Amino acid sequence: MKIPAAAPLTLRREGQETSLVRVGDVVFGGPTVVLIGGPCAVEDRQQILDTARYVAEAGGRMLRGGAWKPRTSPYSFQGLGEEGLPLLVAAREVTGLPVVTEVLDPRDVELVAGTADMLQIGSRNIQNFPLLKEAGASGTPVLLKRGMMTTVDEWLLSAEHVLNAGGRDVVLCERGIRTFDPALRNTLDVGGVALLKTLTHLPVIVDPSHAAGDRRLVCALARAAVAAGADGLLVETHPDPSSARSDGQQSLDPDEFRELAVSCRAVARALGRDL
Amino acid sequence: MKIPAAAPLTLRREGQETSLVRVGDVVFGGPTVVLIGGPCAVEDRQQILDTARYVAEAGGRMLRGGAWKPRTSPYSFQGLGEEGLPLLVAAREVTGLPVVTEVLDPRDVELVAGTADMLQIGSRNIQNFPLLKEAGASGTPVLLKRGMMTTVDEWLLSAEHVLNAGGRDVVLCERGIRTFDPALRNTLDVGGVALLKTLTHLPVIVDPSHAAGDRRLVCALARAAVAAGADGLLVETHPDPSSARSDGQQSLDPDEFRELAVSCRAVARALGRDL
Amino acid sequence: MKIPAAAPLTLRREGQETSLVRVGDVVFGGPTVVLIGGPCAVEDRQQILDTARYVAEAGGRMLRGGAWKPRTSPYSFQGLGEEGLPLLVAAREVTGLPVVTEVLDPRDVELVAGTADMLQIGSRNIQNFPLLKEAGASGTPVLLKRGMMTTVDEWLLSAEHVLNAGGRDVVLCERGIRTFDPALRNTLDVGGVALLKTLTHLPVIVDPSHAAGDRRLVCALARAAVAAGADGLLVETHPDPSSARSDGQQSLDPDEFRELAVSCRAVARALGRDL
């Protein structure tokens, strides 16, 4: 393996334990694999409340849901924006699940940090340095997704930007990288996950949904992630994927989400963890 | 070739000419290949004035220079920031060259648009949609660099974001993509340039410096770009590359810059253009 | 997922079960995950006999070992060649483990098929069509490793070449693909494994050693492979990796190999299989 760049706040020192990142009463980096579920985008109150309920019942510990969606085309659904935030709050109140949501614009960090329990920095913003700095300065825990084209080394340095700006709690999220093969949406880099567990003290989780791009493969990738040592899973699920306004083809329905939890829990327990 | 996505403002309609993008008295998309030269980063007054002078003498038509630098590591030189802008203005006053400089943060767009003649959106921000929108809304011409791992299709859609936000003048800049081969810093995609000349009405220029990553290869790549049909060149040059605070290894010294201009002019003329 | 190309002998028909590929009394594609262990190259009698013994004791079901080694440089160790074959036979006689070994040259297929129990076609030969045809025509089971740069679609078509030439027993082996990230030797494509389990009736196994390129990560990748549904594992191991003539840095020592078997067996059992 290549020697990583200088990132003193991010790299694991000799003998250092994995840092525990706490979001409400959820702990990343400990013996429990943290399952996060929720839709790609917050669409309406009913959708997000329904989802939060079955995610919690299945053993999910956090709720995800996008208010602002970064979309390749300006003509695609861009999310509810600011109006999505109170819907996430409502879902948290009903289920007790902490919420993580993506922030795209440094001007929105203060607002989102005042509402959500964890800020997601998405793949497209992995080297959006003003955003990384604002997120770090907010003091709110940050979920830092790998870019589609980001080396492990660059990813660690982006985490270093967050920590250097004052952030203390960063969780890394592998979500598949871009390769030459168009067979799947992305290529899940489980080797990168295993490597990061040796290089950094930060917890590392996996988003199998964007990696697969197809709901039929999400569960197998989630299991592989747990087996490779991931500290959590970020999974797209929707009460009715066929009506989802984005990413429906890779979103699990409630039954599939429950099956994923059962299957990944079995793998976690075989390795001395839980989920 | 693959059918491009729906980008009605960006795609070339049947029979449509290349749009002319004017920046001061410089015209992109016409018979003249526009040579832009300058340092990676604005370092001090003397450096940028000296550079502007020899760039102009060699046939350069615009000056580049970064005030804010997006750096992979938070511990690298981050540019002079806002203090760099008046130095660019001074260089413009002395030489008459319009200036292009990168903007990283949507909160800086108004300031930079009020100073520079053209806004550069860098590779790392190719899908920073809030920034694209602010840049488009500013009405200032935009130089949109391709991301290191952005498909031609995604790139066109990012241009569409700028145009859809009110921008009228966008120039695309190929700067090398990321591939499996570590032999060079990036892989210059001249095929992408030739393809874009058929797909879009926007002018397309090339940055051979970031593609090569090594000054010994910059001139060959610049010639290849002109031969493939590029409407301009964005070249890093520094009065003393060995002392440059960033990208010195790929910056041409004044003599090398002059040689590049002579060599690329010969190719341009062989193809019925000029430089 | 992309619709695969026409490969009627390889693609899984609606409702078709995974084909069982028998090599001696070993069965690929059934409930047992087949563990194959052995050195990169057969070096001498003692080395291969020692390895075969501890592989068998740990639960390995087959022995791997290269007689001819395809090496990027003509100046690297090229393997013992034909002299390596009787050493593999000796190891089989002592332990009862069937042996798989790589064949590089269509002129050697008859010889190797007369000695080994299974022919390995290596990554570099995934589109060496004369070799694929000879291997198919031999009637000996074929282990077909994915090329570093081969799409799932192309890989299926290479299997189709073997089957179309008369082969009946093909096992596919994912071994990591080449991507932009130099952090590890290759990127293990567990998504490709999960996808193949839906696309083809052929058994699919994984080589975590070449994917990782570093022994510290091999076990995590092996577990991920089993969790993703792999039907077997092909693992490099050597009695003394530090003295190995090739691939020592990714070869497990005997203790590490035993730990891998224990760890992967736990995952297999959690999913209703065994190893």
Next chain:
Amino acid sequence: MKIPAAAPLTLRREGQETSLVRVGDVVFGGPTVVLIGGPCAVEDRQQILDTARYVAEAGGRMLRGGAWKPRTSPYSFQGLGEEGLPLLVAAREVTGLPVVTEVLDPRDVELVAGTADMLQIGSRNIQNFPLLKEAGASGTPVLLKRGMMTTVDEWLLSAEHVLNAGGRDVVLCERGIRTFDPALRNTLDVGGVALLKTLTHLPVIVDPSHAAGDRRLVCALARAAVAAGADGLLVETHPDPSSARSDGQQSLDPDEFRELAVSCRAVARALGRDL
């Protein structure tokens, strides 16, 4: 740029000139850019004779044409095989153009070397070491195409295999590499061409046809190759591309081939060479 691997027969020594590779009276590596034209596959006598005539008239110096075609699918047209060779000989007799044709199987090297003037090793066989050795041992000049995902370093080592086996005359041929962008068939690596001109004493030519995969872009890529310093061009052309049995979409018709020659000659002359 990365330091290349040990390849003493291939790397350029300090001050060493480009080696001249002679094929009949054609010279690679001198002031003249060598234009090679011909169909993907030899289809019949009329086709290859017609092609050879207009290739020669346009300024082409050699004829290409495949007898054995390596095809991803076993159900595609595989070429005429041995029957194609006398048709190439006939075309050489009529026009005086030396011929280059691909050899796939080490068992065919002797036959092909006795007929053709130059052996082509195709992309899929860049690490088919038995084939490289036979080709080298034959003493016939070798055209060594880069693999779709071969690094410059690996490519040089494959050339070293040929030279180490007794070959003296190797010409390298860049033909586009595989990247993440599906917009074009491959990505022409002009930077690799420029780099190789500094690293090796062997002549380097370019196949713009496979890089583009679309006839509308072939001429632009050919010009870029010449501008980057290529010593020759290998171009697919067919009397009637719409009826070609393979690669028709990227084959130039006779008029397009003539235009390519004129356009590339202009670029070559602007740089002090000819074509």
